[in-house]
Structure formats: structure tokens, C-alpha cells
Amino acid sequence: MAVNLDPPTELKVIDGVTLATGCAGIKTGDRDDLVLIQLAEGSVAAAVFTQNAFKAAPVRLAQRHRAEAPTRALLINSGNANAATGTQGLRDAIACCQAVADALDIDVANVLPFSTGVIGERLPVGALRDCVRGLVGGLAPDAWLDAARAIMTTDTMPKAVSRSVELDHRVVAVTGIAKGAGMIRPDMATMLAFVATDARVAPGPLDDLIACANRASFSLITVDGDTSTNDAFTLIATGASDMPAITSSEDPRFELLARTITGVAAELAQAIVRDGEGATKFVTITVQGGASADECLEVAFTIAGSPLVKTALFAGDPNWGRFCMAIGRARVTGLDPDKVSLWLDDLRVAAAGVMVPDYTDAAGAAVMSAPEFQVRIDLGRGTASETIWTTDLSYEYVRINAEYRT
Amino acid sequence: MAVNLDPPTELKVIDGVTLATGCAGIKTGDRDDLVLIQLAEGSVAAAVFTQNAFKAAPVRLAQRHRAEAPTRALLINSGNANAATGTQGLRDAIACCQAVADALDIDVANVLPFSTGVIGERLPVGALRDCVRGLVGGLAPDAWLDAARAIMTTDTMPKAVSRSVELDHRVVAVTGIAKGAGMIRPDMATMLAFVATDARVAPGPLDDLIACANRASFSLITVDGDTSTNDAFTLIATGASDMPAITSSEDPRFELLARTITGVAAELAQAIVRDGEGATKFVTITVQGGASADECLEVAFTIAGSPLVKTALFAGDPNWGRFCMAIGRARVTGLDPDKVSLWLDDLRVAAAGVMVPDYTDAAGAAVMSAPEFQVRIDLGRGTASETIWTTDLSYEYVRINAEYRT
Numbered sequence: 001m002a003v004n005l006d007p008p009t010e011l012k013v014i015d016g017v018t019l020a021t022g023c024a025g026i027k028t029g030d031r032d033d034l035v036l037i038q039l040a041e042g043s044v045a046a047a048v049f050t051q052n053a054f055k056a057a058p059v060r061l062a063q064r065h066r067a068e069a070p071t072r073a074l075l076i077n078s079g080n081a082n083a084a085t086g087t088q089g090l091r092d093a094i095a096c097c098q099a100v101a102d103a104l105d106i107d108v109a110n111v112l113p114f115s116t117g118v119i120g121e122r123l124p125v126g127a128l129r130d131c132v133r134g135l136v137g138g139l140a141p142d143a144w145l146d147a148a149r150a151i152m153t154t155d156t157m158p159k160a161v162s163r164s165v166e167l168d169h170r171v172v173a174v175t176g177i178a179k180g181a182g183m184i185r186p187d188m189a190t191m192l193a194f195v196a197t198d199a200r201v202a203p204g205p206l207d208d209l210i211a212c213a214n215r216a217s218f219s220l221i222t223v224d225g226d227t228s229t230n231d232a233f234t235l236i237a238t239g240a241s242d243m244p245a246i247t248s249s250e251d252p253r254f255e256l257l258a259r260t261i262t263g264v265a266a267e268l269a270q271a272i273v274r275d276g277e278g279a280t281k282f283v284t285i286t287v288q289g290g291a292s293a294d295e296c297l298e299v300a301f302t303i304a305g306s307p308l309v310k311t312a313l314f315a316g317d318p319n320w321g322r323f324c325m326a327i328g329r330a331r332v333t334g335l336d337p338d339k340v341s342l343w344l345d346d347l348r349v350a351a352a353g354v355m356v357p358d359y360t361d362a363a364g365a366a367v368m369s370a371p372e373f374q375v376r377i378d379l380g381r382g383t384a385s386e387t388i389w390t391t392d393l394s395y396e397y398v399r400i401n402a403e404y405r406t
Numbered sequence: 407m408a409v410n411l412d413p414p415t416e417l418k419v420i421d422g423v424t425l426a427t428g429c430a431g432i433k434t435g436d437r438d439d440l441v442l443i444q445l446a447e448g449s450v451a452a453a454v455f456t457q458n459a460f461k462a463a464p465v466r467l468a469q470r471h472r473a474e475a476p477t478r479a480l481l482i483n484s485g486n487a488n489a490a491t492g493t494q495g496l497r498d499a500i501a502c503c504q505a506v507a508d509a510l511d512i513d514v515a516n517v518l519p520f521s522t523g524v525i526g527e528r529l530p531v532g533a534l535r536d537c538v539r540g541l542v543g544g545l546a547p548d549a550w551l552d553a554a555r556a557i558m559t560t561d562t563m564p565k566a567v568s569r570s571v572e573l574d575h576r577v578v579a580v581t582g583i584a585k586g587a588g589m590i591r592p593d594m595a596t597m598l599a600f601v602a603t604d605a606r607v608a609p610g611p612l613d614d615l616i617a618c619a620n621r622a623s624f625s626l627i628t629v630d631g632d633t634s635t636n637d638a639f640t641l642i643a644t645g646a647s648d649m650p651a652i653t654s655s656e657d658p659r660f661e662l663l664a665r666t667i668t669g670v671a672a673e674l675a676q677a678i679v680r681d682g683e684g685a686t687k688f689v690t691i692t693v694q695g696g697a698s699a700d701e702c703l704e705v706a707f708t709i710a711g712s713p714l715v716k717t718a719l720f721a722g723d724p725n726w727g728r729f730c731m732a733i734g735r736a737r738v739t740g741l742d743p744d745k746v747s748l749w750l751d752d753l754r755v756a757a758a759g760v761m762v763p764d765y766t767d768a769a770g771a772a773v774m775s776a777p778e779f780q781v782r783i784d785l786g787r788g789t790a791s792e793t794i795w796t797t798d799l800s801y802e803y804v805r806i807n808a809e810y811r812t
Contacts, residue, residue, distance in 0.1 A: 026781055051740040054734030054759075084730040086744065086760035119727020120761055275619040307713070307799075311807035321525020328460030335459040338492065353460075354492035393713075395801050401717035 003274045003371050004157050005393070007252040011144040012162040012173040014196040016040035016238025018139035021150040026117070026124060028081035032150035034128065036135040037074040037194065038104060041228050043238040044203050045071035046210040047112070050231035051278075053182060057093045067099070069109035074234065075100050076192065077153050078179065079117040079129060081230045092123040098393040099129040103136045116179060116192050116230050117153050140141030148177035151192055154400060155179050159271040165260040167253040170243045178268040180275075191239035193218065193233040193268055194215035199257055200239035201246040210235040213259050217265035220388040222304045223276040235261065261328035273389045278396030281313050282372045288385035289378035295332045299377065302330035310393030318364025320349055327377060339380030345373050408561050409680045409777050409797070411689040412687045413641060417550040418568040419580040420602040422446035422644025425549040427556040430537035432485035432523070432530060438556035440534065444479040444510060445599065449610050449644045451477035452616040453518070456637035462489030463499045464519035465636060471503070475515035479485040480640065481506050482598065484557050484585070485523040487636045492496060498529040505535040509542045522585060522598050522636050523559050534811025554583040557598055561585050565677040571666040573659040576649045578605040580666050584674040584682075599624065599639040599674055605663055606645035608653045618664050624669035624796040629682040641667065647733040679795045684802030687719050688778045694791035695747075695784035701738045702792035705783065708736035716799030726755055733783060745786030751779050 018038045026094040039045070047066060049059050065071070074097055082089050097111040115123065148158035162175045181190025196387035201209065214233055239245065242383040246253055274282050285304055312319040325344055328335070332398055336352040344367040349359050367373050424444045433439040445451070451577050453472060455465050471477070481502055482711065488495045495724055503517040554564035565584045585598025589776070605617065620639055645651065680688050693708055696702035709715055712732040718725040729748055742757040750773040755765050773779050 052731065052734035053736075053738065054730040054743045064756070081727065083726055084743070084756075084760060086758065088760070119730055119757075120725075121727075168647065307805055311804055314804065315808035316806070319525075321487070321490055321527075324525055326462040328458035330459075332459065336459045337490070342649070350490075350526075352492065354490060393804060395804050397713070398717055398720065398799060398801050398804060401714055402721035402723070 002156050002276070003279050005271070005274065007157055008145060008160040009161055009299045012140040012164060012175050012273040014173055014175050014238060014243050015198040015240030016043055017196045018141050018234065019147045020135040020138040020140065021143060021146045022131045022135050024077065024124065024127045026077060026127070026336050028311065032146065032397055033077055033079045034131050034149045035076040035147045036100065036132065037076070037138065037147070038139050039072050039236060040238050040240060041072070043208050043236055044201060045234060045236045046203070046206040047158045047232060047234040048210060048214050053268040054080050054084055056115060056230045057085055058082055058115045059232060061090060061093045061097065061110040062114065062232065065112055066107045069107055071112055072106050072110035072111050073100050073104055074114060075132070076114040077123070078117060078153050080113040080121055080123050081119045081232055082123045083119040085120065085122055088118040088122065092125045094126050096123070096132070099132040104134055112234070114192055114230070114232055116151065117381035144175055144177060151177065151179040152275065153179065154277055157275055159275065160269055161267045163260050163264055165263055167199065167243060167256055170241055170323050172197055172241045172243070172257070174264050176264045176268050178272060180272040191218070191231055191272055193265065193301050194236070195234070195261060195264055196238065197257070197261065198241040200241060200243050200245040201237040201257070205246050205249050205251070205254055206235060206237055208249045209258055210262055213262040213265040216262050217269040221269045221273045222301060222388065222390050223273060223279070230349070232339050242261050270389055273391055277400045278390035278394040278398070279391035280371070280394050281390070281392040283313055283390050284387060285390060286374060286376045286387045287375065287379065287386065289382060290384040291382035292322065293386055297388070298332060298378065298382050299327055299330040300386055300388045301374070302326050304388060304390035307393055313368070313392035315392045316365055316368040318344060318349065318361055318368055320355055322376070323375070341378040341380065343376040344368060351367070408562050408682070409685050410416045410678065411677070412752040413563055414551065414566040416566050416568070416746060417566055418570060418635055419547040419578055420644060421604040421646030422449055422583050423602045423642065424545040424547050424700050425553045426541040426544040427549060427552045427594055428537045428541050430483065430533045431531065432483060432533070439483055439485045439721065440537050440541065440554065441482040441553045441556045442506065442538065442545065443553070445478050445642060446543050446644050446646060447478070447503065449477070450607060450611070450643055451549070451640060451642045452612040453638060454616060458637070460490055460562060462487050462521060462636045463491055463495035463523045464488055465638060467496060467503065468518040468638065471518055473513045473541065475513055476514050477504055477518055478516035479506050479510055479619050480600065481538065481604070482520040483529070484559050485770060486521060486526045486527055487523050488521040488529045488531050488666065489636055491526065491528055494528065496667045498531045501531050502529070502534050502538070505538040509539055518640070520638055521634070522597055524556065527768045529723065535568050550581055555584065557585040560683055561681050561701050563681055565674055565681065566660070566675045567670045567672055569666050571662055573605065573649060573662055576647055577604055577648045580670050582670045582674050584678060586678040592694060597624070597637055597678055599671065600642070601640070601667060601670055602642040602644065603667065604644050604647040605647050606651040607643040607663070610654050611652050611657070611660055612641060614655045615664055615667055619668040619671040622668050623675040626705060627675045627679045628796050629679060629685070657768040672800045679797055682797035683806045684800040684804070685797035686777070686800050687798040689719055689796050689798070690780040691796060692780060692791065692793045693785065694782065695786050695788060696790040697788035699792055702790050703794070704738060705733055705736040705785065706792055706794045708732050709781070710794060710796035713799055719774070719798035720800045722752060722771055722774040724755065724767055724774055725759055727784070730782070747786065749782040750774060
């Protein structure tokens with residue numbers, strides 16, 4: 001099950017980025033589970049990582065390598081998260097980066113490692129190292145979709161998006177891939193996402209770009225409220241496009257590029273929710289009339305995280321009571337229930353805290369029978385508004401996660 | 407499904423308390439859905455209510471009535487929560503209390519209303535009023551088990567506990583009933599629970615008694631992390647026992663009585679978890695080695711609330727990685743993963759943040775195949791320790807909640 005859109009077909013090449021995929025035998029079957037991404041010299045990379053205290057070894061090593069040297073290569077494996085593996089896990093991640101460094105003749109600190117999959121098991125370093133050697137010869141600019149496939153775990157579909165934007169008469173391209181379907185509730189970033197552009201951007205504004213894109217994409221989705229030990233979102237600007245560098249967020253080109261990159265990130269983030277484990281509904285939750293953006297997000301995520309709301313979404317049951325319960329449980333001081341209104345798409349369900357007289361359950365159920373709809377709440381306290389995306393909780397979610405290792 | 411213990415058989419009569427049950431036609435079938443409890447003059451009642459902002463009409467009215475007059479009667483209906491019903495809901499709750507007041511010749515403020523069931527629908531006041539009149543003639547001291555049955559909603563079994571304790575050569579009795587199976591995550595109290603004793607206790611120490619019992623019972627359980635709009639826990643001391651009143655928590659009898667009442671409340675709280683919607687496991691989660699009780703509870707409730715942990719509990723899968731993920735997601739500043747240890751019953755799974763060498767998944771799975779087991783975590787930061795109780799997340803939970811109204 002999933003509420004996916006059509007799979008991506010054509011993806012734009014990003015000058016300065018080449019990719020290769022291979023099978024290191026971590027995942028079962030003959031599926032690719034290793035991706036090598038090489039970045040041309042002069043590329044700038046920005047990244048945000050999980051805020052989970054149990055940060056995986058590759059996350060800790062990537063943070064260290066980023067502080068030490070410019071990034072020239074990314075190594076991503078799926079099937080094993082190399083998380084909760086202690087100092088041995090860190091040594092294993094270093095060994096994998098070293099294999100890339102040897103093969104590409106760069107320093108180990110130029111390599112960032114990423115892992116996703118089962119937590120608490122040791123990485124098969126030997127197999128990974130052997131596979132890396134074979135990948136170097138196959139690096140190609142048009143392997144984005146193969147890479148999107150190779151990083152999948154419980155995903156049912158590869159997630160990839162391309163866009164282009166004209167910056168001062170020069171067209172630059174943006175291409176991104178992501179993976180993720182469960183353990184999705186970003187306190188910052190979630191899952192793995194890699195977005196690259198050939199625009200030329202200095203490190204400072206690139207950090208601003210990733211913060212801005214992350215805030216409006218991966219930070220606004222939840223499948224099950226759980227956060228991964230391995231979440232990372234990496235943004236690369238190769239600078240291969242013939243343009244003067246963007247050196248400040250005041251540059252008028254910054255906003256155009258930010259909008260494009262945010263668009264790519266938001267589409268990837270929504271693709272993760274659409275492919276949410278067991279998802280049968282893609283639900284947009286908008287909370288408006290809040291006193292602050294934070295309280296709108298608190299209410300939206302409390303609704304999106306409530307098992308009772310999620311099972312009602314699954315059933316297509318317009319259960320106003322469960323929405324009330326979740327809104328009331330959100331940590332919003334002084335919320336007045338008698339000012340709360342609720343709509344399903346454009347159908348008004350409740351106003352002033354009670355169901356409106358002309359509302360019928362049949363009309364509510366009709367909206368919720370669609371695979372996609374919006375739940376909109378007005379808190380009646382102010383002018384702030386936020387929108388997030390989530391899924392329902394189905395039998396299939398339980399099956400996928402109960403049978404994950406068995 | 408459920409992990410229930412045997413149903414209660416004999417319950418102690420509490421002098422000064424009489425009960426009657428009837429069918430007002432709120433629930434489907436011919437099941438009793440209304441309970442009237444009368445308290446002898448001189449009884450003292452203490453109560454704690456939900457902290458959900460969408461407090462139901464009966465909760466708001468009960469709080470008002472308690473402030474106005476001593477409590478002489480409780481009216482409890484199941485099948486309809488009278489929540490999110492606005493001022494009409496308040497008027498309906500008042501009308502029900504008035505019917506009791508008329509029938510018992512007491513003031514309306516002497517009556518506390520309680521409702522549980524579907525949220526957002528109007529109470530059938532006429533049917534309730536008619537039923538109340540019939541109940542008065544049937545009030546009897548030995549109807550506790552009937553009352554426990556009549557307040558059930560998705561519960562599969564009545565929840566009732568009796569104990570007695572000798573206070574200074576006088577034996578006093580404590581009997582309690584509760585209902586609840588889903589929407590269980592007390593920020594304070596959860597579900598409906600009514601505990602009565604014939605001990606003589608002044609209002610001040612009775613408030614201390616309920617706070618103490620609530621803290622160690624209904625505040626330590628979670629089924630699905632959702633909190634109800636109608637939660638209430640009421641403690642009654644009729645004073646019918648021939649004893650000098652307990653007028654202070656310094657009285658040596660206070661601690662004996664507190665221990666007994668807490669025991670009854672904890673057993674009722676655990677009975678709610680055992681009967682959790684779709685539960686196939688009764689899991690005790692202990693977090694020790696914390697710097698404070700609060701952070702132990704934060705970690706314990708994050709684990710107990712994680713859908714990924716709960717599906718692993720359902721599968722009997724000793725998925726160390728999911729425990730790590732949940733521990734890491736808890737809001738504990740400066741948590742060091744390399745100091746975390748984990749046990750399943752007495753089986754050591756992990757120490758210093760990694761799986762111990764002699765641990766095997768087969769041994770972990772053997773522990774988790776039992777219907778009851780303990781997950782114990784040591785944070786390695788201090789000496790605080792807390793224990794809570796929870797359930798797994800099964801297909802049946804999804805079915806029950808997806809089909810609740812259909």
C-alpha cells in the first residue's frame with residue numbers, strides 16, 4: 001500500500017556529480033545496496049543530521065569529516081544502519097571511507113559515510129570495501145535513479161525530483177533523491193536525502209539554503225512519530241555552472257534558488273509520506289489561527305501522531321471527537337476549545353468547538369474516502385499558520401514493522 | 407485479545423455506599439450503561455480530572471459541583487462522552503444531575519456526573535432521566551461488579567479490586583472499579599476510576615491520598631499515548647467505620663491506608679493496560695540510573711509510546727535498535743549512548759551502548775514470547791528509577807479503532 005505519485009522518469013544531470021551503484025550483499029536478494037557519489041573539486045556541501053541521542057557511527061563520522069575537510073565523495077549503504085554499534089561501528093565507518101579515499105585518491109576526511117537499515121548489527125566491512133573498488137570505474141552523471149533505488153529499504157518506490165531555475169540568464173539544475181518510509185518524525189531532518197545543484201554557492205549561504213529548505217520540507221512530515229538514528233539531508237552545490245558565486249543570502253538570486261531547492265525538498269519529503277509504511281491516505285494537516293508558528297506545529301504534529309486519529313484516517317471515519325481529543329492534548333497553554341473550528345477539505349465540520357448543524361457524517365466520510373484530503377483547524381487565537389503532511393495507521397503498518405526482521 | 411488476569415469474583419461492600427445500574431439505551435444491545443452511586447451523609451470525596459484542554463461537559467460540571475457542595479451521589483454513563491458538545495452538553499449534564507437530585511431529594515450540586523464513550527454526540531437526556539428514576543429503588547451495597555460492567559466501553563472485562571487493612575485495631579475496606587482500554591496516557595488521571603473506603607478521612611488528607619495513589623498508578627500507564635477528554639479518578643471515604651478521623655497525613659494510619667488505596671489503584675491501572683485495545687503483551691518498563699525521576703519517566707514513556715517499539719513487542723522481536731532509537735529520541739539533555747544498558751527480564755542484551763557478546767536474538771525472543779515481561783534500561787547517569795506499564799501495538803488495535811463507529 002502507498003499513496004505514491006507516478007515514479008520519476010527523467011532526472012537532470014548535475015554537472016560535477018557522478019554516481020555509481022552496486023550490490024555489496026547487505027540487503028537480501030541481488031538488489032543494489034551501495035551508492036558512491038563523487039563531487040568535482042570546488043563543490044560545496046551542507047548537511048543537517050538527526051537529533052537523536054543515539055547518533056549512528058556514520059552520522060558522527062560525517063560530522064567530524066565535514067569539520068576537517070571539503071567533501072568530495074559520499075558513500076551510502078542501505079540494509080544496515082551501523083547504529084548502536086559503539087567504537088567498532090566507528091572503526092567500520094572509517095574503514096569504508098578509507099576504501100573510497102584509496103580508490104579515488106583523496107583524503108579519508110573528504111568522504112562522508114551514510115547508512116540506513118537495521119540498527120545494532122555490525123556492517124560487513126569486507127564486502128563493502130570490495131564493492132567500492134568496483135564502483136569507481138562505473139561513475140556516471142546519469143545514475144541518479146539507480147542511486148534512488150539503491151538507497152531504498154522499506155520504500156516501495158524510488159524518490160527523485162528534478163527542477164531547473166533561471167538565475168540571472170543562466171539556467172541551473174537541481175536534482176534530489178531521498179529514501180524513507182517509517183521511523184519518520186523529523187526533529188530536524190529525517191531519512192536520507194541528497195540534493196545537488198550546479199549553481200555556484202559559497203558555504204555560508206549554502207548553510208542558509210539547507211536550513212530554509214529543511215524547515216519547509218523534511219521538518220513538516222511524520223509517518224509514525226519515531227526519529228531515526230541515521231537521518232541526514234545533504235545539499236551539494238558543485239559550482240559547475242558558469243556563474244558568479246552566490247556569496248550572501250541578500251543576493252537576489254538566493255531567493256530564486258532557495259525556492260527551487262525547497263520545492264525539490266518538499267516534493268521529496270511528500271514522496272516519503274506518500275510511501276509511508278502501510279499508508280492508504282496522504283493527509284495534509286493545516287493549523288491556522290494560532291498565536292505562533294510553534295503552537296500550530298505542536299497541534300498539527302499531535303494530531304498527526306495520535307494513533308486514534310490515524311486509525312480514524314485509515315477507516316475514513318470523520319471522527320470529530322478524536323480530532324478534539326488530540327487538539328486538547330497538544331501542549332498549548334490556555335487553548336479555548338470553544339474557539340476551535342475544523343474543516344475536511346472545504347467541508348466545515350465544527351465551529352466554536354461543536355459540530356455545525358448542517359454537517360453530516362456522510363459528507364465527512366465522502367471527503368475522507370479519497371486517498372488525499374486536507375484537515376484544517378482554526379485555533380481562533382491569532383494569525384499564525386502551518387501545514388504538515390502525514391499518513392494513516394493501517395494493518396499494513398503493523399505487519400511491515402512486526403515482520404521487519406522475521 | 408488482552409492479557410487479563412482472572413475476573414474479580416468477590417468484592418467487599420463499603421458501608422455508606424450503595425449502587426444501582428440500568429440500561430438507558432445509549433450502548434447498543436441491552437447492556438447496562440448507567441450507574442448511580444449514592445454516598446451516605448458525611449462522606450468525603452476527592453477527585454482528579456483529565457488535563458486535556460477539550461474537557462468534557464461532565465468534567466467541567468463535576469469540578470464546579472465539587473467546589474459548591476459536598477458530594478452525595480455519582481451518576482456515570484457509558485457509550486457517550488458528552489464531550490465537544492458545547493453549552494448544550496453542559497445543559498444536558500445539568501439536566502441529568504437534576505434528575506438524580508430530584509430522585510434522591512438532594513441538591514443538584516451534590517451530584518457529580520461522569521460520561522465515557524463516543525465524543526461529539528449529544529447525550530440522550532430523556533432516556534437517561536427516565537432510567538435514573540428506576541435506579542433509585544434498586545440501590546444496593548453489593549452492586550460493585552454490576553457497576554464495573556456497566557461503565558465498560560471497549561473493555562473486554564470488568565475491572566474491580568477489593569482490599570482491607572487494619573488501622574489501629576479496626577479493619578477498613580477499600581473497593582474500586584475502573585474502565586478504560588484505549589485513549590490511555592494519563593498526564594494525570596486516565597479513564598474512569600472510583601475507589602471507596604469506609605475509613606474516616608478529612609478532606610485535606612483525602613486529597614493527599616488521591617494524589618499519592620494517582621501518582622503511583624494511573625499516571626504510570628500508557629496504551630496508545632492519547633488522553634481522554636473525560637478522564638477522572640474519584641476517591642470516596644464514607645467514614646462509616648467506627649474510628650477517629652484521619653485529619654493529617656502525619657497520622658501513622660495515613661501511610662497504611664495510602665499503601666492499601668495505592669495498591670487498589672495500581673491493580674486497577676494495570677488491569678486497564680492488560681485489557682488494552684488489541685493487547686497481546688503486558689510489558690513493564692523500568693528505567694533506572696537516571697539523573698531524575700522525570701527523565702526516567704520521559705525515557706520510559708517515549709519507549710512505551712513508540713509505534714516501532716510497540717510493533718516489535720507485538721512481534722516478540724528483541725529489536726535492540728528500536729529501543730536505542732526510542733531512548734535517543736526522548737528529551738534527555740546530554741544523554742550518553744555509550745552508558746546505556748538494557749535487559750529483557752534478567753537477560754542482559756546491551757551494555758555500554760552496544761549488544762553484549764554473549765547475547766543471542768534467540769534468547770531475547772524467548773523472553774519476549776511470554777505474554778508478560780520486563781524491559782529494563784539503565785541510563786548510567788544517576789540513581790533515580792521509575793516503572794511504568796504498557797502494551798504492544800497489534801492488528802487488533804487498528805481493527806478496534808478503525809471500526810469503532812462503523
